[in-house]
Amino acid sequence: MTTFGWQRIVYPALGVILLLAAWHLYVVQFKVPVVVLPSPMQVLNAALRERGALMTHGLVTLKESVYGFALAFVLGVPIAVAVAQSRVLNLTFSPLLVAMQSVPKVALAPIVLVWVGTGIESKLVIALLVAFFPIVVDTVAGMRATPREFLELAHSLRASRWQILTKIQFPAAVPFVIAGSKVAVTLAVIGAVIGEFVGSNEGLGNLLLVANSQLDTPLAFAALFALAILGIALYGAVALLEYVLDLWSGESPLPH
């Protein structure tokens, strides 16, 4: 991996450069109007011109996403652990969870707004709803995937259920929880933007809407890129946490 480490940086960068080049050539070649599709340079100019606004609104969206994700995590993990532990809870709530997951969150957004208002609360709730499921689903999967040998070892010493949960099942599920969190944190950004679209006067989603309505397409694109960067940064933060925790490093979750 170390020998080819540079490839992990060079090739993705190459992909981005190719895309930007193709985009630029397309706009120049076909003389596409700025309102329809600005060139990469025009987007960059708009971003630099409005960097103050992007920063302020970005921070708002960041706050909504992170808090929404945190709520989803704090609620989702214990619920998942409970569902994985108890057959009764599992049978009772699994169908409900799946049914709730199938409801499009965008459709819920206006109702949420009616319930909790246009403040940050509505964005938190929508981000929470969107980020909740990957965390629950992956945590349950992780709790179920405990290597049988670890459980037998515990049984051979007559470990209590609590000991099995805290010393084996949960630590074994951590990689799954992190995998779910990676998905959830990017979804939380989407949830926050949905909330901003439906009713808000701040945040990158709102900035995007405003720019669009003023036909300032370069700024709309700048806001879009800011959102992408936000999502990537949050994903990277979770990946970094995974690296720091150093759990499971060098070994697959299953023995052998």
Add this chain to the structure above:
Amino acid sequence: MQQVESVARPSSAGSAPFGVVENVTKTFPGQRRGPPFVAIETVSLTVEEGELVSLLGPSGCGKTTLLRIVAGLERKTSGTIRIRGREIVEPQRDFGFVFQSPNLMPWRTVLDNILFTMEILGRRDRAAVARAHELLELVGLDAFSKSRPHQLSGGMKQRVSLCRAVIHQPALLLMDEPFGALDELTRMEMHDLLKSIQRVTRATVMFVTHSISEAVYLSDHILVFSKRPGRIAERIAVDLPHPRTAGLRYTDAFTEFEHRAGAALGIVK
């Protein structure tokens, strides 16, 4: 050939042996309404305190099932098992179990993996930590106490697993083909390590294996299993002197015992 003790000897009068397995049978329900599958049929054996008894047999002969029943990890269909007079129907906290795979938790360091046993027993204290270090030293791994399992070789992992199984000074150590996945040289090292661990802990050991030479080198008694349904075909007393060293493997007496076990398995005519 030489004198071979019969298996079905009645439990002799006088002081009861350390461990007694009496007429243990295990049947698994048949699949898709087929006939039930008899894994073990009326097996009886005794284990003396402090000795190492091997259960030797081909794969699928029920030797692992019997070991797991003694460990309380599996239920028997009928029969009784007594260790030190106690009837065994569930896992015992003064037993140790070594699995086929090292089974180390990747999120724990080597030291913490060994101390897992003491944590479950609620006895992770300073004495336990000191004892874990002693054991690590005994198996030559004290320098690795802070390492993670994935940094160790297969043999090193199995040594850690052995330490974890004996840190609470079990009365009975149950080992399920623990060295089966190791290469020949590592395996021979492990044999001597197991012997020194047994000397230090004075544990009685039941050892499942399908290697004839392993059984002869380690055992005081070998119980040879026949295949389907699992039965004990022969009980061989290996009266080679202790402590045994690698040179013993190349003596005539050693080969003689290998032949005898091979004959009991039906692979040497």
